[in-house]
Amino acid sequence: MHGSDKKSEIMREQFFMKKLKKKGMVAFLLSITITLFSFNTASPQAGIDVNAKTKAIFIYNFSKYVEWPQSALSENFRIGILGEYPNLLKELNNMASTKKRGFQSFEITNFSAVDQINQCQILYVDKNKSEEIENIIKKLNGTSTLLVTDKEGFALKGAAINLLYNQNKQKMEINTTTIEKYNLKVSSQLLALAIVVN
Amino acid sequence: MKHIRFIILSLFLFCSFLVNGQDNLLQEALTLYKEGKLIEAKAKIDQAAGNEELAGNINTWYLRGFIYKDLYKNHPEEDVTLQYRSESIKAFKRLSTLEGAEKFQSDISKSLKYIATTYYNDAIRSLSNAKFSNSESFYDHYKNAIVLADAQTDLQASEVDYYLSLGSKYMQMHKVDSIGNGVYLQSAEKSYNKVLAIDANNIKANYNIGVLYYNEAVSLISKMDYDEFDLVQFSSIEDRSIELFKKSLPFMETAYRLDPKDRNTIEGLAGIYFSLRDFDKSNEYKAKLEELH
Known part of the structure; x- marks a missing residue:
């Protein structure tokens, strides 16, 4: 024990x-x-604007599916943005840093006023500058610039292509009469995806 | 009282040894255990456990449970291969099924709780490592052990905390996953859904799963290479992205309903509506954010 x-x-x-x-x-x-x-x-991805990226993809595709007359082409392929849209400017600059159009490099320019606009193959007009459409059209008279707007109804107010949203999605309207007026040709593939207006 | 219980156990063991020659194995195992010779004690107790007669003796399993528990404590690094803790649990589990085990219930429960705690610690510690694949297995061991210790244990709070952490770990891994096959994302989703199955009004789970779908929707568009798709293909990617933004919305709205002052949730909702091109709604939430200043 x-x-x-x-x-x-x-x-x-x-x-x-x-x-x-x-x-x-x-x-x-x-x-x-x-x-x-x-x-x-968790934290959401910051600083990414999917709408700006989407528009940049559309604009890049316009450079592929629209044909410009030889006389309207320059050494670089110029895309202008009229108005304040820093996210789109950033996306297009990103695109320009890695992509080419054939042998052409992309050149992106931001214009803050209509009188600053100089020769470019595509001009995107921010919706806040849409009210100046008449002056823009006057400025582009005689050129072969593809005028892209971003406001409802503007395909009938002088834009060749107008971007709009439909059922949450980015869509586009193409005014074929305006396209012809500017001596541009749009591929059938692009037309097939667009709402055609005249 | 607790000390008396151990004295009784010791006396009980030795009284048993005296009446039965077979019990030499148990006596040897106990002596070696007390001398701290755990490897040798393990060999003896394993032999006893394999003995037909001793396998029905509660002392065999009681001692085996403690020997294996102490082996783990002295050599935790060997547990992965030698499974000390799980052998200890098995022993205590077996002990519980034998007649007369009631008097050890408190000791069994405490030992199982100790082992459960070590598994829980391992589960949580693993989440800090790059290789955390065994974390969930440790957590499952924790659950088994803690329920064995006390069947009435309420696991809901630890389930919620653990799966929120696991979900966030998977989200972190997804961020740095260069292969991008989405496996981590699916696992994160699964983890958050486990939390929501327990508590549908858990704010963090609702917010995190909302962020998960939101980030995935954003990534689909933001990671696109300009030449990777034509506009036809882009349309289907955009459809998928919109579907994910819509999937994110109810979770973020629930998080907002539960905590309408949370800036992250309000920013999240403004972002979702902006990406769904509902600018009025997006501006509504941006205004709410301003109001919080």
Whole structure:
């Protein structure tokens, strides 16, 4: 009996030590948990404007599917933006840094006023500048610039292509009469995707 | 009281040894265990567990449970291959099924809770590593052990916390996943859905799953190479992107309903509506954001 008591005492000590360690483990558990859970909120992708990227894709495709008269082409393929649309400017510059149109490099220019517009193959007019459409048309008279607007009804107000949204999607209207007036040719593939207006 | 219980156990063990020669194995295992010779004690107790007669003895499984638990404590690095903790759990589980085990219930429960805690720690610690594939397995072990310790344990809170963390880990991995096969994203979605199955009104899960779909929708468009698709193909990508923005919306709206002052959620909603080209709604949320200033 005396020997058993001694053994029990040893066991008791062992279990006491275990208990102490257990307490330490619980504290450890809490500390890890608190640290991790402060990071468990996801974050949305910042600084990406899908609408601007979409418009840039459309404009890039216009450069592929529209034909300009030889006389209207310059060393670089020039795309102008009239108005303040920094995200579109950024996307087009990104595109221009990696893509070419045949042997032509892309050159992107931002115009803040109508009188700054100079020769370009595509002119995109931000909706905030749409009210100046008459002056824009006068400025482009005699050129072969593809005028792209971004406001409802503007395909009938002088734009060759007007961008619009329909059922959440980016769509385009093409005015074939205006296209012809500017001596441009639109491929049948592009026409097939567009709402044709005259 | 607890100390008395261990004295009783010890006496009980030794009284058993005296009446049965077969129990030499148990006596040897106990002696080696007390001397700290755990590997040798393990060999003896494994032998006892394989013995037809001793396999029905509650002392075999009680001692085996403790030997394996201490083996883990002394050599946690060997647990991956030698499965000390799971063997300890098995022993305590077996013990619980034997007649007379009730008197050890408190000890069994404490030991199982200790093992459960170590598994939980491993599950959480794994999430900090690049290789975290075993985290969920550790968490499952934790659940099994804690429920064995106390069948009444409410796991909902730890389930929610763990799967929110796991979901966020998968989201982080998706961000840096150069292969881009979307496996991490699917796993994140699965984790958040586990949280929502427990608590449909969990703000973080709703917000995070909303962000998940939103980011995926944005990525579809933002990662497009200009020459990769023509406009016909672009149209189908855009359809998929819109579908994801729409999928994101109800989760973000739920998060907003639950916490209308959260700036991130309001920004998220403004972003979703902007991407769905509902500019009036987007501006509405932008105005709400301004109001919070």
